[in-house]
Amino acid sequence: MPVALSATTMRMEHNPSPIDDTTLVQRLIETEQDVVIPCGRIVKVTGLTTPSIARPVSIHGECPTATLQITENAPAISCRASSELFTVRDLTIVGTSPESSARDPSSKRSDAGQVGIRISSCSKVRIENVQINNIAGTGLDLENAMFAFSTPQMGIFSNISGANNFRLIHAHNFSEYLGFSNVQADNNVIGVEIESGNVTFSNSHFRFNTIGIKIDGRASQNPCHGSFNGGSANHNVHNLVVQSCGLGEVFNGVDFLGDQGGGITKDSVGIQIYNSRGITIANGQIGSNIEVGAADPVTGLSSSNGPNALFNNYIRSDLSNFIPPRLESGAILLKKGNYDASGLVPWND
Structure with missing residues (x-):
């Protein structure tokens, strides 16, 4: 008792x-x-x-x-x-x-x-x-x-x-x-x-999750407009997935490195941003391939599409299979101040 x-x-x-x-x-x-x-x-x-x-x-x-x-x-x-x-x-x-x-x-x-x-x-x-x-x-x-x-x-x-x-x-x-x-x-x-x-x-x-961080605005619950400050989403199958976020989300000083194999597996996409605007990734380390799409792959909607930003990050372009951010038709990603071991990366705006 x-x-x-x-x-x-x-x-x-x-x-x-x-x-x-x-x-x-x-x-x-x-x-x-x-x-x-x-x-x-x-x-x-x-x-x-x-x-x-x-x-x-x-x-x-x-x-x-x-x-x-x-x-x-x-x-x-x-x-x-x-x-x-x-x-x-x-x-x-x-x-x-x-x-x-x-x-x-x-x-x-x-x-x-x-x-x-x-x-x-x-x-x-x-x-x-x-x-x-x-x-x-x-x-x-x-x-x-x-x-x-x-x-x-x-x-x-x-x-x-x-x-x-x-x-x-x-x-x-x-x-x-x-x-x-x-x-x-x-x-x-x-x-x-x-x-x-x-x-x-x-x-x-x-x-070591399948998805490390998922931001989902599809239910229209006054979504997004939050922030992640410091820390990491490393070695997940997908380190970051953002879908239909039309009110912005800030990742400041957050690292996105590798997938579950340690480095970057060929054809993997560690950061996925779809039908979103105001997604800002700044002042961290990026060792993930990035894909930005104008339409949500689940709903097909593109009503929240707009400019997103990748600013002042240290880019781990030394990792095998790293490629510059890939933008689908109509997607927008502003790229400024990003640098690797050789200096500013050539794919900045």
């Missing part, structure tokens, strides 16, 4: 052979008690929901080896329609997706609807020091339709890592004004997928 730490906090006892703890943990949440999981403890759940309550809620571990395991294709933790502070920290969340040593995980990962943490219309959220692995779906799923443009929000996410998921992070359905720092996404099908606007990342790294 749990032991009370205080009037509002319950500590799960250490149990090396856990059974399903959903009922116990859900009762703690519904009686407005914080949940604390000891180091090394594995808590199995079929899904937890935080109801609309009148006080902040925290689910956290005493150290990062505290583990919450989701056994069904559902969210391990779900926060819905709350204006109180919701915190998850110092915790490992694991799902049922198999481990894989393959660097291209797309053939072994599927989206079965499993979720590590789902945030739905919760206006004050803080997720810190959390590792999310083996989720057959999305590690951190964020949507915010009820609060779009109407309620002050606080979405702070720091020191988040994840591997062997279908997708580590998904911001969609007007989940705006989110700030991420020090994210590490390895060996997922998609590292991060952003469909909403005003989402920022700093000092984050995306490696």
Whole structure:
């Protein structure tokens, strides 16, 4: 049985052979008690929901080896329609997706609807020091339709890592004004997928995923106009994919190097920009082949096509199979100040 730490906090006892703890943990949440999981403890759940309550809620571990395991294709933790502070920290969340040593995980990962943490219309959220692995779906799923443009929000996410998921992070359905720092996404099908606007990342790294960073404006959810500052998207099959983003996105000091073979595989396209404008890649290292198209290859639409920019990057033209950016008919890419080991590259404007 749990032991009370205080009037509002319950500590799960250490149990090396856990059974399903959903009922116990859900009762703690519904009686407005914080949940604390000891180091090394594995808590199995079929899904937890935080109801609309009148006080902040925290689910956290005493150290990062505290583990919450989701056994069904559902969210391990779900926060819905709350204006109180919701915190998850110092915790490992694991799902049922198999481990894989393959660097291209797309053939072994599927989206079965499993979720590590789902945030739905919760206006004050803080997720810190959390590792999310083996989720057959999305590690951190964020949507915010009820609060779009109407309620002050606080979405702070720091020191988040994840591997062997279908997708580590998904911001969609007007989940705006989110700030991420020090994210590490390895060996997922998609590292991060952003469909909403005003989402920022700093000092984050995306490696050995099928797609490292995906910016998708096709759902018209006030998309794009966010930024990535520092970090890298290296050694993914596609380091960056941007589709139908008509409001701009800035990548400043972000490196895009190689594919999963280490260098650049012949005919690979590490950076893909389609039916977009205002996509700016500046002040980083580029070791990926770039393709810019006027039309979205999925929808065929070109209504968001316009000028994009590649400014002041160090170009790794020493890598085998590197070629200058390729522009399809009607696509626009401004190229200024880019240089390699020999000086300014000849394909600048």
